[in-house]
Amino acid sequence: MYRSHCHPHLRLGGELVLQERLRDLAQLVYPYRADSESVHSQFDLSLWNRRMIACGVERQKLLLLGFALSQKATSHQLHLSKAA
Incomplete structure (x- = not known):
């Protein structure tokens, strides 16, 4: 064991x-x-040519965070427009 x-x-x-x-x-x-x-x-x-256009881990994280926030905002706005 x-x-x-x-x-x-x-x-x-x-x-x-x-x-x-x-x-x-x-x-x-x-x-x-x-x-x-x-x-x-x-x-x-x-992504352009399936490659991230940010150099360094911190910039890649920032790019990914921005993408996630834009997806969340778009989904939220669509949800609000369907509810109205």
Whole structure:
């Protein structure tokens, strides 16, 4: 049996607890998988030649954040216009 001094939840049968927690987490986020894949596909299509035009990790994060915010704002506006 695997025993870890760093992770007490893995001691003496804790593997089952960890597996149950991971299973619960997977069930929680799985319904959003199609949405996230759609957003990733849209992001890939928006890139020039499928390459990000930002140099450095911080600029890439900023570009991705801007893309996510614009998608969220567009979705929100469409939702409001359908509700009206």
